[in-house]
Amino acid sequence: MSKRFYVTTAIDYVNGEPHLGHAYEKIIADVIARARRSLGQEAFYLTGLDEHGQKVQQAAVAEGKAPQAYCDELAVVWQACAAKLGLSIDDFVRTTQPRHKAVVAAMLRKLHSQGDLYKAPYRGWYSWKEETFLTEKDRRPDGTFDPAWGEVKELVEENWYFRMAKHQSWLIEHIEANPTFVQPDSRRNEVLGFLKSQTLEDLCISRPKARLSWGIPLPFDPDYVNYVWFDALTNYYSIPAALGDSEAAAPLEGFFDSTFHAPRSALRLWPADVHVIGKDIVKFHAVYWPIMLKAAGIPLPKQVLVHGWWQKDGQKMSKTTGNVVNPIEVIDEWGLDAFRFYVLRELDIGPDGNWTDAGFKARYQAELANGLGNLVNRSLSMLKRYRNGVVPPPHSELANDAGKVLADTRVALENSELQGALLNIWSLVTRANQYVDHTAPFKLAKDPAQAKRLDEVLYNLAETCRVLAVLLWPFLPSTATKIFTQLGLSGLPDKFAAAAWGGLPAGHKIGEPAPLFPRKDISTRISRIRFARQCY
Ligand code: ME8
Helix, strand or coil, rough: CCCCEEEECCCCCCCCCCHHHHHHHHHHHHHHHHHHCCCCCEEEEEEECCCCHHHHHHHHHHHHHHHHHHHHHHHHHHHHHHCCCCCCEEEEEEEECHHHHHHHHHHHHHHHHHHEEEEEEEEEECCCCCCCCEEEEEEECCCCECCCHEEEEEEEEEEEEEHHHHHHHHHHHHHHHCCCCEEHHHHHHHHHHHHHHHCCEEEEEEEEEECCCCCEEEEEEEEEECCCHHHCCHHHHHHHHHHCCHHHHHHHHCCEEEECCCCCCCCCCCCCCCCEEEHHHHHHHHHHHHHHHHHCCCCCCEEEEEEEEEEEECCECCCCCCCCCCHHHHHHHHHHHHHHHHHHHCCCCCCCCCEEEHHHHHHHHHHHHHHHHHHHHHHHHHHHHHHEECCCCCCCCCHHHHHHHHHHHHHHHHCCHHHHHHHHHHHHCCCHHHHHHHHHHHCCCCHHHHHHHHHHHHHHHHHHHHHHHHHCCCCCHHHHHHHHHHHHCCCCCCCCHHHHCCCCCCCCCCCCCCCCCCCCCCCHHHHCCCCCCCCC
């Protein structure tokens, strides 16, 4: 089996419920995976949960539950959310799974045996909330620490450290030689700036069990558990190894214990092609993770793709103030594809975004209901009304427009430029809607002498709808499928190659047109949806 295109997301802390930011990231990765599959590659999409560490232990204790029971309960909520988002995931990792823990232990054993890890005492300021020691650089001018760090206390403890010094220069060279390793460029520059201006301090990779017991024990020192970030980052690699990617597992051969059982498999996933993450965790993914891998003799991932953060109404989303966008509620009211469309169309991968309910509704109305929805509905309704739903002979008036959009969309998808791809696809929606206005098929239908011209126009419109379904599949899979069904086509619009012009054969009978995006009275809720009067 050849290597699959392997895309991952950050694994979410299980203490809490999914919000817009989590959903956005998972949808980005889903579109990337679906696009690759549509383009003919095999793809594997991994997401999951980060279940160890201080935050989870504290949250479990606060609810009077054992950490594992607490995680098990919340994992159900998060997995249900993944299903609600329509994610085409191939696996769902939980860092408390034995398959993951066995690989983390093997990685630690190898690094320890090579002398990459050492034990030393440390005195420092510790943020309990962020589970990290702070340095003098983290102090504000008045000597205090930002309240964002939560409670900060001085702590002295022995811990295990990962030697970083020898890794700084090759990492700079690697990032310079591979411009797409960290994307977008602004994030790449940020990482290079950091690496060139500061000496990397050794990374503390343990927590004493006396202080934190909820973690993976260090295989060579039972008084400690592994630092949650070392554990969490390893998920990207542990799952391929555990699923039987033998080339992935090879560098750790001899370091696994008897709990590790990978099936015999021809699966090839590692190295990851894209790690999709948010801007707050770039240093972990673009600095520590490559160093961990390189030290363990494991090939590096190809790309870390960094998205920005969402705010709501110009404010940080926060449970305490109540301004959180709950993706489930939006989907229940507006439909999954409306949510997927909005987040991908509104925010390019990189900058920060701002959710407003008014902005969401405006895009829904203009681009989905009046744009795509109206095009498909009036095109198919006219074909039904004027030709009894039978496709006329092929004609290629819109073929060049569609061909250009197809070529540009392919490039955009190959570069994970998802907003760019949508803008491009919508240029075809707009072109086809204008074509209806210019050709006025409803007038042609009144003149028997224009029958051939009406055939041509109806073919171009129906075929454009078919092409759009294929192009839209990675973004709006359910809408794309509905368009196919309404066109009377069997199967899924999930093969990009099928977007080539001329796929609708003459004489084919389409299905029943129905509105894709019910227009809503903006001032009412879904219970009072009124369907659009079709205008043609
Ligand atoms: O960081 N907008 O988990 P997490 C956009 N467990 N993205 C956001 C966001 C927002 N408002 N808030 C969070 C962790 N995210 C670790 C990851 S990976 C080995 C371990 C993104 O639940 C955030 O940037 O705090 C991150 O990529 C993801 O959601 C999970 O955040």
